[in-house]
Amino acid sequence: MIKNVHGNTVDHLGEAIVAGRYAPGASIPPEPLLCEELGVSRTVVREAVKSLIAKGLVTSGPKVGTRVLTSDHWNWFDPDVIVWQSKSGFTPEFLRDLQDLRRVVEPAAVRMAAERATPEDILDIEAAYEGMRRAVEEGGDYVTHDLRFHQGLLRASRNRMLVQMSKALGALLRTSFEISTSRKDGPKNSLPLHRAVLDAVIAHNPARAEKAIVVLIDGAREDIETVLASRKRLPRLNLPARHLPA
Incomplete structure (x- = not known):
């Protein structure tokens, strides 16, 4: 199945997290950098982050940014x-x-x-x-x-x-x-x-x-x-x- 821009962005970030390119507790790059790196809009990045939160890979909050969670939080049924x-x-x-x-x-x-x-x-x-x-x-x-x-x-x-x-x-x-x-x-x-x-x-x-x-x-x-x-x-x-x- 061919994925849309949102799906490809989720895949890119999800693969990077699972592969350990972003360590547990570390922040993923800020929105402007991700937009430039992936060639997508801020809306796409934000929706992708929401998907990763739902899958248990990251958490997000004011002043702390979007941080990677340890694998025991990941949804292994996803x-x-x-x-x-x-x-x-x-x-x-x-x-x-x-x-x-x-x-x-x-x-x-x-x-x-x-x-x-x-x-x-x-x-x-x-x-x-x-x-x-x-x-x-x-x-x-x-x-x-x-x-x-x-x-x-x-x-x-x-x-x-x-x-x-x-x-x-x-x-x-x-x-x-x-x-x-x-x-x-x-x-x-x-x-x-x-x-x-x-x-x-x-x-x-x-x-x-x-x-x-x-x-x-x-x-x-x-x-x-x-x-x-x-x-x-x-x-x-x-x-x-x-x-x-x-």
Whole structure:
């Protein structure tokens, strides 16, 4: 998606903050300097700063200017923040936090999905699985279908807060899936694990569904640890999803 002047300005400043070019506690340059540097109006700069405040990256007040906040204030459920972090480089701590979050949220959500999924929910999850299978067998975009599979499970929990979380978790989950996909035969090996989750949800068997998703998540954790140990270049989320070869 092509961003407008406002979006590009937010990206420029957000990337600089997340990359550490403006240290926590430091002030970002004053409006006149940013206007000159970026070739934008004061209105654009002010609106961009408002967006960064909403994302938890900066705080602003009279006489103190606009100051950078430490990363524990950042909104890690904001897709822009995740993309900016991917461009500056994921840390092992970030990726392990992500896996811990999945281990807490997904098993409970999938258990509820096995209890509450409607026929329409199951059709959506099955369609996502079929997309994954085709990508493995014929080549194509595995990651997007993998993301739809997991978001479909969260929606099938029929819990409004988890449904909202499925939207916020999108960029975080894609991070995990891109890394797992980078392993040789990673998607091929994970496909039967996804099938086990789907079959348990179709059977409305909560205990089996929960056990199956834990196996899947723990496998993803092993993939990520292997990739970290290999020091391979990690994916950048501002680029299109990785496609599997035919």
